Amino acid sequence: MESFINTNVKNIEISGIRKFFNLVSGESDIVSLTIGQPDFYTPDHVKEAGKTAIDQNRTTYTHNAGMLPLREAISSFVSEKYGLQYDPKHEIIATVGASQAIDITFRTILSPGDEVILPGPVYPGYEPLIRLAGATPVFADTRNHDFKATADVLESYITDRTKCIVLPYPSNPTGVTLTKEELQEIAELIQGKSIFLLADEIYAELTYEKPHVSIGSFPAVREQTIIIQGLSKSHSMTGWRIGYVLASENIAKHLLKVHQYNVSCPSSISQYAALEALTEGKSDATFMREEYKRRRDFVYQELVDMGLETVMPDGAFYLFPKFPVGDSSSFDLGLDLVKKAGLALVPGDAFSPLGQGYMRISYAYDMETLKEGMKRLRKYL
Template sequence: MKISINKMAEMIEVPGIRKFSNKLVDYPNAVNLTIGQPDFPTPELVKKAGIKAIENNETGYSHNAGLLDLRKAVSLFFKDCYGFYYNPEHEIVITNGASEAIDSTFRTILSPGDEVILPTPIYLGYAPIIEMCGAKVVYLDTTDTGFTPSPQRLKSLITAKTKAVLFNFPSNPTGMTIEKEQMDELVAVLEQHEIFILSDEIYSENTFTGEHVSFGQYEVIRDRLFLIHGLSKSHSMTGWRIGYVLGPKEYMAHVLKVHLYNSVCASLPSQHAAIVALNECRHTPEEMNVEYMRRRDFVYNRLVKMGLDVIKPNGAFYIFPSIAKYGMDSYSFATKLLKEGGVAAVPGSAFSTYGEGYLRISYAYAMPVLEEGMDRLEKFLQQF
């Protein structure tokens, strides 16, 4: 008899993003617009700090929660930029990227049978973690509300089984943000219910219109809020794997335990580099955003001229046009676009069933790549 493994592990699929980026091996001449990774180099000061740490043999373990100096830098960043304070000694844990922060937090708070509400379309990395914990995902449809969650709809989905709700704004895959007035309405609903709130704000520094509003700015929900963040997007440090989770002291002690049994601590050279990123390179995201906005405007205008129904994003570096009028499911459309059009993009169905009928395009690529990609997409659409 064959030895069995965890059924949940068997059920988990390779993410749609990776499915299409992996297909590029067979289409070496295709334009790749799938991955949400900044094409800017890590800032020089940050790289030098990492190199210096290695040269100084700072290559061992740190405190499980991360270097205190880094936790202090994280705390100061949020205090200076958003006006709220988290105690670096008890309320902040440094993790191996924001992904591990999400995993450790969910594994801390979820039990079998719990429910977690996810506004959708949404990043595809949340649901598998929730389901691996034996919990159930409940989707909050935003496709008819401008890709932002309706407070009334959120309220209608909360039941006795609801353990948490997760928000990701600016959003992957839509690039949408939440305005303060709507955030106020969401918080008014959340404060009436004893449920956890996870806010993945990894793209907060890539906000193009107005100012980012953080759930951490609302004191009424701070006793059950976990704030997820990191440096991958803001400082082009995806491979350095530095994320962090901030939350109430009483719960963070348990998150720390899950984290340390998962990975002991984050990479020490990366932590030293992160201190410099937060303390000395706060200007970096703003500089990158100038180019991101130029790329966004170019891609948006091209898509509109092609006749695609699309909402102009105001954060992150993704755009989410509708391809429903072409009468194909998004996976088939994306496959045909890759094979016949020479462009790799991610089918909307990768971001839950509510993403069906859409295509995610990443504009975290240099302008020549985007120009070629849009030219090929336009030519491809002429056949319909």
Template sequence: MKTTNSYLSRTVSDIKPSGIRRFFDLASGMEGVISLGVGEPDFVTPWTVREAAILSLEQGYTSYTANAGLLELRQEIASYLARIFGVQYQPDKEIIVTVGASQAIDIALRSIIDPGDEVIIVEPCFVSYSPLVSLVGGTPVHVQADKDQEFKVSPEKLASAVTSKTKAIMICSPNNPTGTMLNKEELEKIAALAEKHDLLIISDEIYAELVYDESYTSMAAIKGMRERTILISGFSKGFAMTGWRLGFVCAPEEITAAMLKVHQYAMMCAPTMAQHAGLEALLNGRDDVEEMKKSYRRRRNYMVSSFNELGLKCHNPGGAFYVFPSIESTGLSSEEFAEQLLVQEKVAVVPGNVFGESGEGFVRCSYATSLEQLQEAIKRIRRFIDNHNG
């Protein structure tokens, strides 16, 4: 009989486990750890949203919904996108409710990528992008954002990566892990490149609600880009609904129809009670989002100023809930810094290199935890640096 490993897909075998999970596992066995690694809000889902889910259960809404999701939810998603971001989608033909934004990215890639197609990925980037491209037989092509430009990507670098096999460019704004947000002018330059080379844009906009200094621009709102954009978003970050696993994807009708095929065979539909909760979040949750944003903004300001005072250069991120300080001045690699900080001071951060080679020399710190915890974490990091410097 063959060994068990011999039955495994070579593609899956070649994919490395998430570097984020490795540090969570290390931290989980230690007491007194302050985690700056978790990528989810520390707020509980607003009560009215939880109440809507409870009510849906009490009323017996426990069956499947339509594959694309509750029509009422899709209608409200369309209304929300039009009202907040100025983007128009047909709820019955161009929106699918998914099991989180991660599933939305998966079905988008499975619907457009043939073996050998290339997808340009701007990094540092979320850890799932490259593996998901590889799992569908595509080739991820990484383009490094400019560290000296607050991790914004140069259109010239993107252009140099385009080949005859390029099918799409994948971006995330605000970005995980850097928090960098691309403004309208910067998006327009990427849009011009996509139009010139006849490419699609997969735009991960899961952090669109969490922007702090300027208004948000969706790639789909850029002139001429609605027909070239697959818009990925959801409820996890802005509405503090990570555990509900509720996202959505919007695209032109033909692409949406293809994604729906994948979705209906692989997933059937998103959880019914979560969809009822999402509807309530869109209808009545904006005040809660604004309150969370106020708290995040205060924490961001504190973390950026604190890291810079410590000599760990840190740009001021425009969105999400991450800061991405440089630890190059310590002489340690990203993994060495993260491991030693965890062991010596019980503060968990994520080494920047897990988000791509361009993340080496940095660590990702989430400020989605209380200000008191952040203050204690900074105190411990200061002590760690002082001890390291001797």
């Protein structure tokens, strides 16, 4: 019966990140800097809100878009933090993590034959969803531009088939983000074109030197922009699976249809925890952000001292150094690192072919682990 499986499904593969993680898991004496998951616990007051929801039997379906108090809290949060104005009744949908928000967005806006521009190297979760929707991913090479998909980079990839441009900043795997001026130039380029802007801003609360700026704050492209955020990284709530999508009403009403038939609504318990996080825990990310910055500075300096070409990240918790791999692949280098150094990093080619020759290092680990990892990498080199 396998031959009757949807061809689009058969042609996609498991994420290269997970594939490599699974390959090295179980190995003895391995320092792993692979997974992009906060190493902090969910704040206690948020956990208590979830427990209270259970004890008070708040375990029923909610509105498909999420309970209104949560959507109002989201509206207030993004207004205060990023200057974004979205109507909680008609322009906000609470989702099962940011991943589901991305899925319903692509399934809503894409048709067979459409093209989606992705800034490569890029998180591998977009390409399979684009292909499942029958569209084609187009990787814009950002390697000579500090991994930034600026307007001049994007312009050369736009065709009459371009339906969407993904702006995943701060970036996984590079950690870079776009400045207000760079976003302004993109807004001027896209304004009036029949092109959606999908802004994946899941790391918006984890920026260091400057606060996050959203493309959705530019009136010229608000009606073309779909913003995705969530609580997984900002409040260390990866397992609670709460994200949200912001879009103008004429887009959101169609997103909601796909969302409704997909999951009905997010977990009610997780929604109550998220409500607490976005109201009483608006500053919960501050401590984590400060600690990540300390770790970033340490690992970055170590890599520079080793002579590895590395772009300083603006946010998230990743570094993406370039390695002199020669004719080998990043995947082969990853295997060799595990075998000879007992160190697991994510091969750069997991982030599209444009990641060849790079390795992703997650610094969402405690300092002792990072120090040992850098020690092993230095010895290997």
